[in-house]
Amino acid sequence: MRIYLDIYNCLNLPFVLESMKSYLAAAIQMTSVPDLQKNLAQAEELIDLAVRQGAELVGLPENFSFMGEEKDKLAQGDAIAQATETFLHKMAQRFQVTILGGGFPIPVDSNGKVYNTALLINANGQELARYQKVHLFDVNVPDGNTYQESSTVMAGLELPPVYASPELGKIGLSICYDVRFPELYRHLSNQGADILFVPAAFTAFTGKDHWQVLLQSRAIENTCYVIAPAQTGTNYDRRQTHGHAMIIDPWGVILADAGEKPGVAIAEIKPTRLEQVRRQMPSLQHRVF
Numbered sequence: 001m002r003i004y005l006d007i008y009n010c011l012n013l014p015f016v017l018e019s020m021k022s023y024l025a026a027a028i029q030m031t032s033v034p035d036l037q038k039n040l041a042q043a044e045e046l047i048d049l050a051v052r053q054g055a056e057l058v059g060l061p062e063n064f065s066f067m068g069e070e071k072d073k074l075a076q077g078d079a080i081a082q083a084t085e086t087f088l089h090k091m092a093q094r095f096q097v098t099i100l101g102g103g104f105p106i107p108v109d110s111n112g113k114v115y116n117t118a119l120l121i122n123a124n125g126q127e128l129a130r131y132q133k134v135h136l137f138d139v140n141v142p143d144g145n146t147y148q149e150s151s152t153v154m155a156g157l158e159l160p161p162v163y164a165s166p167e168l169g170k171i172g173l174s175i176c177y178d179v180r181f182p183e184l185y186r187h188l189s190n191q192g193a194d195i196l197f198v199p200a201a202f203t204a205f206t207g208k209d210h211w212q213v214l215l216q217s218r219a220i221e222n223t224c225y226v227i228a229p230a231q232t233g234t235n236y237d238r239r240q241t242h243g244h245a246m247i248i249d250p251w252g253v254i255l256a257d258a259g260e261k262p263g264v265a266i267a268e269i270k271p272t273r274l275e276q277v278r279r280q281m282p283s284l285q286h287r288v289f
């Protein structure tokens with residue numbers, strides 16, 4: 001085990017970072033509502049805004065294309081899945097950027113449920129990685145709201161992928177509630193991840209105390225950048241989300257925070273910073289388990 005880790009850290013890490021460049025990434029923040037077309041229009045505007053500021057890697061939050069009652073999401077499942085996938089391919093090609101669609105429903109053939117799916121697409125419109133959320137949010141939040149994600153969503157059965165982009169670095173996927181499970185991110189960093197995506201629709205109630213702390217923890221303990229696109233404001237009925245889409249560096253420093261209004265958090269992703277932090281704090285090399 002120890003020998004394996006040493007070889008891993010000596011050979012793999014510098015090799016990957018050699019070809020990686022510095023570039024701007026964007027975490028988009030939006031207020032998605034129960035209206036597919038409205039949401040795609042809002043997402044397009046914000047992608048445009050991010051790209052005009054120079055972003056080359058753009059993340060959209062969980063539920064970016066539809067956020068509403070579970071039954072409405074199921075009823076429109078096929079339409080949402082198709083329109084969202086087409087939209088992501090079109091945006092990536094039109095704006096010539098790599099885009100993460102941070103979580104949208106794709107119907108499962110067998111049982112009437114959906115997978116909560118994240119999709120990473122490059123500027124040629126090619127699919128780079130796909131992930132089906134494994135941890136489902138079945139929680140009674142103390143503000144009185146009850147969430148039973150598993151009533152409509154099938155849990156994914158596979159650990160999330162890391163896509164190794166020669167230029168953008170090794171990009172690991174996750175979705176929202178996953179952020180509470182550090183072992184998932186350890187899996188990603190064991191695969192060599194440099195960047196952890198955490199697209200979310202965090203509740204306002206849990207978000208105010210947990211969101212930033214959890215994100216900084218995942219960044220610090222894995223010495224990785226964290227890019228966390230977010231939902232914000234009132235999405236439907238009494239459903240309030242926390243906002244604060246952010247980008248965090250591998251030391252845990254918050255580089256950009258979108259606040260509470262729709263917009264984008266933009267920051268530079270630098271291989272030199274990854275190397276510096278991993279030299280200053282070589283905790284990944286000290287893994288025992």
Ligand SMILES: O=C(O)CNC(=O)[C@H](CS)NC(=O)CCC(=O)C(=O)O
Nearest residue numbers: 068137147149176177201202203206
């Ligand atoms: O609610 C909806 O309308 C759609 N679903 C979501 O936004 C998902 C699944 S219910 N939300 C989360 O995972 C929040 C996690 C969270 O807030 C925490 O871990 O504290």
